[in-house]
Every structure is written in structure tokens, then in C-alpha cells.
Amino acid sequence: MLKPIHWKTFPRDFAVIQVGFALFGLSIAALIRAHLGTSPWAVLEVALAQITGLTVGTLSILVGFAVLAGALALKEKVGWGTLANILCIGPWLDLCLWLIPDVTDNLLVQIAMLLSAVGLMGVATAIYIGVDAGAGPRDSLMLALHRTTGLSVRVARGALEVAVVVVGWLLGGPLGLGTVAFAVLIGPAVQAAFRLFRVRPHAVAAPPAAD
Secondary structure (H helix, E strand, O other), X not given: OEOOOOOOOHHHHHHHHHHHHHHHHHHHHHHHHHOOOOOHHHHHHHHHHHHHOOOHHHHHHHHHHHXXXXXXXXXXXXXXXXXXXXXXXHHHHHHHHHHOOOOOXXXXXXXXXXXXXXXXXXXXXXXXXXXXXXXXXXXXXXHHHHHHHOOOHHHHHHHHHHHHHHHHHHOOOOOOHHHHHHHHHHHHHHHHHHHHOOOOOOOOOOOOOOO
């Protein structure tokens, strides 16, 4: 199911959504460079990158297309923003990985990077979902589960993270205590960002006024 493109607001929407993508790529890169355990999706993508020799950003794109297929199977609405998410976050991620150095011997800095990354990812998610151009593939699947099962955004996101991290760990991805902390905190972070930016996914439209 495809969302229509609003051409009058497209330039503004595209600029705003790129801010969300950049913050998202920055958050993932910070998690990887903190070396406390990455996000569940990054555990999987780093594992696949180690196996294939491709960059983590490239694997993010490939995994994104696979996840999108699952969201479409659940009849989630997607749009140009969904495709942009798949194609743009990977390059932002690779750029941020190039810019951010590894931190392995300063626990306070590593914890600060982890917590900042969780907050950034919550904000990034709310920004690009708020544009209403179609959520990213992972968030489309999260929202599809939220819609079809009645689970809260927090629970739907958490269930996805747990399933993905198990697969990534089995493939040799960088699992750590930070991964557990991320899985616990990301749902509340996304939900809090939705409230902060007044994002209402799947909001029910008001009935038309009587004549």
C-alpha cells in the first residue's frame, strides 16, 4: 500500500527527513564505536558485514529491503520516505563510522555514547515518521505489528529487537550489555519522542461533520 506524494511540501519534507536519517545513522555509528554492544539490528548487520566483507551501511540497505517485504506482507502503508530510508541511512551510517573513532578504554564515555544514541534514535524515528512519507522498513514492520496485534509501540518494537538480536548473536554479531540496555530503552525512547513531537501513527481520522 502506497502513500500519495504531496508535491507542494516535498522539498521541505525531504530536507526534514534527511535530518532524521542523519541522526539515525549517527546513533547507530555511536553504538558501534562505543563497543558496549550495538543495537539489535546493528548486531545482525555487523555480523553479516563480517561474513560478507561488505560495509555495515551496505548491509543496512540490504536488510532494509528484506524487512520491507515483511511489512508489505502485513499490508502496512509505505511511501517515498520508506524507500529513502533504506537508501539514505546506510550512506549516513558509513560516513559517521568513518568520522567517529572507536572508544574502548573509557567506560563513562562509552555509557554516554550508548545513552545518547538511544535518545537520538528515538528522536530520529519520530522526525521521519512525523513527515508522514512512510516510515522506514523496520519501523513499518513495528507499526504493522502495532496495528495488527494491538500491542503498544513499546512492546512491538521490543519484540522485534529481541528476535533480531538473537539471530545476529548466533551469526557472531557484537552482543553486549549495551545491547540489552538498548533493547529495554529504545521502545520508551521512541514513544517519548512521539509524544514530544506529537506524532500519531495510524491516528484515526475524525468523522465528517453532519450537513
